[in-house]
Amino acid sequence: xxxLDLLTAITVFVLSVLVGVEVISKVPATLHTPLMSGSNxxxxxxxxxxxLIAAGSHTWLGYLLAFVAMVFGGMNVVGGYAVTDRMLExxxxxxxxxxxxxxxxx
Numbered sequence: 001x002x003x004l005d006l007l008t009a010i011t012v013f014v015l016s017v018l019v020g021v022e023v024i025s026k027v028p029a030t031l032h033t034p035l036m037s038g039s040n041x042x043x044x045x046x047x048x049x050x051x052l053i054a055a056g057s058h059t060w061l062g063y064l065l066a067f068v069a070m071v072f073g074g075m076n077v078v079g080g081y082a083v084t085d086r087m088l089e090x091x092x093x094x095x096x097x098x099x100x101x102x103x104x105x106x
Contacts, residue, residue, distance in 0.1 A: 043073050043076035043077045043080060044073075044077055046069060046072075046073035046076070047069075047070055047073035047074055047077065049069070050066045050067075050069035050070040050073060051066070051070065053065070053066040053069070054066035054067070054070070
């Protein structure tokens with residue numbers, strides 16, 4: 001990788017971070033959880049991409065970066081499904097309680 005490729009990669013990374021922050025900051029709080037739970041497929045793609053990078057890497061730095069990407073991607077996938085499950089739990093009907101018998105009047 002020459003200096004121009006590294007500079008291009010860093011530029012794309014910085015621009016993607018800036019665009020990501022700008023897009024996420026515009027999402028209202030009421031929509032944030034459903035949107036994030038729906039993006040689990042994107043995090044799954046990150047894990048697959050990290051596996052492909054690890055398979056093609058020949059240096060310890062490549063293996064380390066791929067491992068870190070797999071760990072963070074896996075945490076996002078598991079966390080996203082946990083948040084989705086908790087969110088859906090709020091909308092499930094609670095088991096009906098047994099009706100209380102009225103007290104007898106004396």
